[in-house]
Amino acid sequence: MAAIQYGSVTLAAKEMGISQPAVSRLLADLGHTFGFPLFDRRDGRLVPTQEVRFLQLDIQRVLELMGQIGETSQSITARKAGHIRIACLPGFATSHLPAVIAQFLKDRPGVSITIEPDRPERILEWMIDEHFDFGITDGFRGHPAVQSSDIDVRTVCILPAKHRLADYSVITPEDLKDEKLIHTLKDSDFFKRLLKAFQDSNTKLLTLVETRQFTAACELVHQGVGLAVVSELDAIKFASDTVVIRPFMPVIPHRLSLVRPVQKAPSMLTLEFMHAFEVSLEPFRINIERAVN
Amino acid sequence: MAAIQYGSVTLAAKEMGISQPAVSRLLADLGHTFGFPLFDRRDGRLVPTQEVRFLQLDIQRVLELMGQIGETSQSITARKAGHIRIACLPGFATSHLPAVIAQFLKDRPGVSITIEPDRPERILEWMIDEHFDFGITDGFRGHPAVQSSDIDVRTVCILPAKHRLADYSVITPEDLKDEKLIHTLKDSDFFKRLLKAFQDSNTKLLTLVETRQFTAACELVHQGVGLAVVSELDAIKFASDTVVIRPFMPVIPHRLSLVRPVQKAPSMLTLEFMHAFEVSLEPFRINIERAVN
DNA sequence: AAAAAACATAACACTATGTTATGCCGATTC
DNA sequence: GAATCGGCATAACATAGTGTTATGTTTTTT
Numbered sequence: 001m002a003a004i005q006y007g008s009v010t011l012a013a014k015e016m017g018i019s020q021p022a023v024s025r026l027l028a029d030l031g032h033t034f035g036f037p038l039f040d041r042r043d044g045r046l047v048p049t050q051e052v053r054f055l056q057l058d059i060q061r062v063l064e065l066m067g068q069i070g071e072t073s074q075s076i077t078a079r080k081a082g083h084i085r086i087a088c089l090p091g092f093a094t095s096h097l098p099a100v101i102a103q104f105l106k107d108r109p110g111v112s113i114t115i116e117p118d119r120p121e122r123i124l125e126w127m128i129d130e131h132f133d134f135g136i137t138d139g140f141r142g143h144p145a146v147q148s149s150d151i152d153v154r155t156v157c158i159l160p161a162k163h164r165l166a167d168y169s170v171i172t173p174e175d176l177k178d179e180k181l182i183h184t185l186k187d188s189d190f191f192k193r194l195l196k197a198f199q200d201s202n203t204k205l206l207t208l209v210e211t212r213q214f215t216a217a218c219e220l221v222h223q224g225v226g227l228a229v230v231s232e233l234d235a236i237k238f239a240s241d242t243v244v245i246r247p248f249m250p251v252i253p254h255r256l257s258l259v260r261p262v263q264k265a266p267s268m269l270t271l272e273f274m275h276a277f278e279v280s281l282e283p284f285r286i287n288i289e290r291a292v293n
Numbered sequence: 294m295a296a297i298q299y300g301s302v303t304l305a306a307k308e309m310g311i312s313q314p315a316v317s318r319l320l321a322d323l324g325h326t327f328g329f330p331l332f333d334r335r336d337g338r339l340v341p342t343q344e345v346r347f348l349q350l351d352i353q354r355v356l357e358l359m360g361q362i363g364e365t366s367q368s369i370t371a372r373k374a375g376h377i378r379i380a381c382l383p384g385f386a387t388s389h390l391p392a393v394i395a396q397f398l399k400d401r402p403g404v405s406i407t408i409e410p411d412r413p414e415r416i417l418e419w420m421i422d423e424h425f426d427f428g429i430t431d432g433f434r435g436h437p438a439v440q441s442s443d444i445d446v447r448t449v450c451i452l453p454a455k456h457r458l459a460d461y462s463v464i465t466p467e468d469l470k471d472e473k474l475i476h477t478l479k480d481s482d483f484f485k486r487l488l489k490a491f492q493d494s495n496t497k498l499l500t501l502v503e504t505r506q507f508t509a510a511c512e513l514v515h516q517g518v519g520l521a522v523v524s525e526l527d528a529i530k531f532a533s534d535t536v537v538i539r540p541f542m543p544v545i546p547h548r549l550s551l552v553r554p555v556q557k558a559p560s561m562l563t564l565e566f567m568h569a570f571e572v573s574l575e576p577f578r579i580n581i582e583r584a585v586n
Numbered sequence: 587a588a589a590a591a592a593c594a595t596a597a598c599a600c601t602a603t604g605t606t607a608t609g610c611c612g613a614t615t616c
Numbered sequence: 617g618a619a620t621c622g623g624c625a626t627a628a629c630a631t632a633g634t635g636t637t638a639t640g641t642t643t644t645t646t
Contacts, residue, residue, distance in 0.1 A: 036366075
């Protein structure tokens with residue numbers, strides 16, 4: 001192709017940074033394996049034969065593709081290309097995750113990411129089936145095909161600004177003894193811990209609304225329906241003139257599990273993203289306890 | 294790709310017909326140049342890393358294309374692929390040429406052909422400009438940039454079956470002394486030769502219709518308009534219940550010129566087609582005189 | 587625990603591809 | 617028409633890539 005482009009063996013050699021005889025013989029050899037001459041001489045210039053012109057487009061495409069493969073492989077080495085498939089709880093897909101991803105992609109132009117939000121059971125299935133590289137879930141109890149790393153994040157009380165408790169600097173179960181709560185499903189781990197905190201302080205927990213997601217609870221608070229104890233991660237997005245956030249005592253952790261398939265080797269890019277995600281949770285983390293399966 | 298496909302170094306080696314260590318090292322080397330490992334081991338099987346999967350499609354395309362290039366080059370060597378651009382007189386494009394091309398293409402599945410019919414002056418231009426590989430023309434007087442090979446073909450008298458001369462076995466100028474003729478343009482070589490034949494036998498040539506193409510003359514005869522002396526090549530297509538063909542004496546050749554650009558090296562396929570075309574003219578040829586420029 | 591299978595490594599051989607030196611040929615110049 | 621010059625091919629040789637066989641290592645199987 002260089003010889004075609006420059007119409008000269010000497011120029012082509014110079015362009016490719018090799019010697020002129022090398023090009024001469026490469027052309028001769030290729031012509032021999034093809035079975036027909038590649039060039040005619042005409043006024044001292046090199047003119048490709050019609051046979052070569054017939055192949056020229058295909059050859060050019062091969063060269064382009066190979067160049068692209070080379071570039072892409074370099075991008076991969078520099079962690080600038082690749083694809084990550086992430087399964088996560090619906091709340092993360094809309095609140096915390098997008099910011100992390102945006103930051104992550106900023107320096108990695110070739111990288112693409114799939115996000116699939118669903119319930120924990122489904123996320124677990126996906127990990128086992130190796131359909132995803134990385135998952136964010138909660139209530140995870142361990143599974144032989146899934147490697148997990150648990151992170152406890154802080155939870156807070158979120159309530160309307162005009163609520164009678166809005167002026168308290170800290171909220172305790174006793175403060176809520178006559179309040180009807182918005183909380184997560186009664187069979188969820190988090191609810192059980194919350195319930196235990198109430199029982200420990202001999203306070204009855206009254207239910208107003210039972211929802212699956214923290215985000216939904218926050219939205220209800222925003223609408224002035226009532227108050228809730230939720231992950232600080234979700235609550236922080238709702239802080240505004242009409243909604244306030246207060247620490248809740250005792251500390252009740254919300255246990256997140258970062259999961260991935262055990263068998264499937266994670267790409268270096270995936271490992272890098274998992275690290276970036278863990279770092280992003282650092283500000284919300286409780287350091288008291290931590291378990292690795 | 295073989296290693297990906299078979300999930301085993303050993304099988305891949307067997308498939309490619311080389312030794313297992315060769316494959317091992319090819320994979321190791323490629324992984325080294327790429328900068329990341331290509332495979333993970335899992336239950337004793339080879340599983341491509343996500344990085345490799347990211348490149349897989351491009352690599353497959355390259356392999357396919359290179360295979361195609363190899364096949365095409367073989368087809369070219371076997372004269373089974375390529376392209377020929379032919380410029381010809383309009384009459385040939387519709388009558389004689391299609392049959393020759395059909396025969397030529399029958400054994401050459403990869404070959405394509407462009408036919409461009411036009412007047413001789415334009416055909417000459419195209420040869421000089423090297424826009425075409427091969428030309429069929431007449432009235433050619435030679436040109437330094439054009440190589441030509443002349444072929445004289447027989448001409449015949451074509452006339453309606455119910456014409457008074459239809460029973461003659463041979464037609465001469467004397468037979469036509471009171472007939473108005475359909476003939477080619479008066480400044481054409483062929484007409485001049487025809488006129489000379491009439492003059493040699495002291496017969497006056499009467500004009501009925503003057504046309505550029507033999508085919509048009511034949512068509513007029515077919516319509517019962519009159520009779521004409523035309524190339525046997527064109528006449529033969531019109532032989533029917535209503536149109537008869539008779540030898541014309543004296544023999545007046547119609548001189549065709551097969552032309553091609555001097556400078557441009559002809560592809561082997563073009564040479565082959567030119568030969569096939571010459572052969573196809575053999576039945577119509579007059580062997581008395583022949584000139585090569 | 588032993589045997590077998592699959593792969594990696596080592597040592598070596600050959601071919602493709604690179605080098606430098608040099609000869610040949612056509613185009614230009616005198 | 618002789619001389620010169622640029623461009624290419626050829627020759628002789630060096631090196632790297634890619635192949636081989638022999639053997640070691642790890643994992644799987646029995």
